[in-house]
Amino acid sequence: MKRLGILAGRGELPWIAARAAVAAGEDVRVFCFTNEEPPAEFKSISIKVVLTKLYSSVFKNMKAHNVGKVIMIGKATRDILYDNPRFDLRALLLLARMTNQADTTIFDFASREFEKRGFHIIPQDTHLKHLYLPEGRYGPALKAREIDDISFGMIYAREINRLDLGQTVVAGQLSILAVECAEGTDQCIRRGGGLFRNKGAVVCKVAKTAHDPRFDLPVTGLSTLQSMKESGCRILAIESGRTLVVHHAEFIRTAQKMGISIVSCNPDKSDPKTLTKLCKKAVRV
Numbered sequence: 001m002k003r004l005g006i007l008a009g010r011g012e013l014p015w016i017a018a019r020a021a022v023a024a025g026e027d028v029r030v031f032c033f034t035n036e037e038p039p040a041e042f043k044s045i046s047i048k049v050v051l052t053k054l055y056s057s058v059f060k061n062m063k064a065h066n067v068g069k070v071i072m073i074g075k076a077t078r079d080i081l082y083d084n085p086r087f088d089l090r091a092l093l094l095l096a097r098m099t100n101q102a103d104t105t106i107f108d109f110a111s112r113e114f115e116k117r118g119f120h121i122i123p124q125d126t127h128l129k130h131l132y133l134p135e136g137r138y139g140p141a142l143k144a145r146e147i148d149d150i151s152f153g154m155i156y157a158r159e160i161n162r163l164d165l166g167q168t169v170v171a172g173q174l175s176i177l178a179v180e181c182a183e184g185t186d187q188c189i190r191r192g193g194g195l196f197r198n199k200g201a202v203v204c205k206v207a208k209t210a211h212d213p214r215f216d217l218p219v220t221g222l223s224t225l226q227s228m229k230e231s232g233c234r235i236l237a238i239e240s241g242r243t244l245v246v247h248h249a250e251f252i253r254t255a256q257k258m259g260i261s262i263v264s265c266n267p268d269k270s271d272p273k274t275l276t277k278l279c280k281k282a283v284r285v
Helices: 013-023 040-045 054-064 089-097 103-116 144-162 185-195 222-231 248-258 272-278
Strands: 003-008 028-032 046-048 067-073 136-138 168-172 175-179 201-205 233-239 261-265
Touching (some): 054 089, 089 103, 144 261, 144 272, 168 185, 185 201, 222 248
Parallel strands (some): 003 028
Antiparallel strands (some): 136 261
């Protein structure tokens, strides 16, 4: 029987997925391409690989461990490509065939190479559906202007996703203060919140409109809240059913202690009237 391979980037998410997959009866191997050490419980099934050596490291090790299905999950920032990269020859040839190095292009080319070699990439949330936050407001009540900013921000968050720029915008007083690009969510929050310091900026995070569930699902966790607190942001609006929230209960408790409200909503139904109704009553956790 073929094994499930988890191609693990930075953060906790790969290990949460591995734990859930093992509990579901999967025979798991974790292929780590960062310098982070695996948790003790997974050391015996973790294998170090070099992501930029796609053929001579990643594919070679997956084949040796009889992998059939693959989940790609965890942070994979662009420094992996740009800081002292170690490409094998075929990976360099693959990059040369790409029209650009946008995330969508890289994922598309890479997935085809995985499939050619018999590795079937499955959705990131296959074992993580319990991390979705049900629709509603979690935390302090919202003012009318804050609801207007959420509605406004969601429109622009969707638009930057369409352009394959990022997943997050920071909004305030019906203005876009920051747009996420290659630097990542936390830096985007700090830039935008800093411009709106102590006035309660809104952070909006959504998945791509035509999102491929195998890649780059939006994720939020304690680091997002810390960046919001440091930059004076007061509301985090996420897309319900498509944004993974790490450690639900701790996340919501921490947000409430920081005075941050969480709104889980459908961006297609985020007009002010609908949001006002959704946010009228706080969800109890």
